[in-house]
Amino acid sequence: MASSYFLDGSMIPRSDARSIDERAEPRSTSASSTAVLEFRGRKHVVRLINVSPSGAMLIFPHMPNIGERLPLQILDRGVVSAQVRWVRDGRIGLSFAAPRE
Numbered sequence: 084m085a086s087s088y089f090l091d092g093s094m095i096p097r098s099d100a101r102s103i104d105e106r107a108e109p110r111s112t113s114a115s116s117t118a119v120l121e122f123r124g125r126k127h128v129v130r131l132i133n134v135s136p137s138g139a140m141l142i143f144p145h146m147p148n149i150g151e152r153l154p155l156q157i158l159d160r161g162v163v164s165a166q167v168r169w170v171r172d173g174r175i176g177l178s179f180a181a182p183r184e
Contacts, residue, residue, distance in 0.1 A: 119156040122147060138178040139165070146170060153177065
């Protein structure tokens with residue numbers, strides 16, 4: 084279930100920039116630099132920043148709610164069910180319902 088709240092980065096202040104990468108898995112580029120994201124009944128071509136087996140970061144100018152489920156079609160993976168994890172400065176972080184190899 085999606086939250087009625089969104090997290091736009093300004094709600095969690097950070098005094099220092101991140102100095103290390105805390106992610107547990109490597110991110111890579113996709114076979115395509117774009118994907119198609121379905122958001123509230125409309126399809127949007129979006130730019131992929133990076134992709135991992137369990138999620139993706141992409142450029143998206145709209146403000147989805149944290150927890151909102153969005154279908155994402157990636158050229159080399161097909162359609163995956165994704166959930167919004169964060170929103171900040173025109174970018175969003177998605178986690179996939181089922182990690183892919």
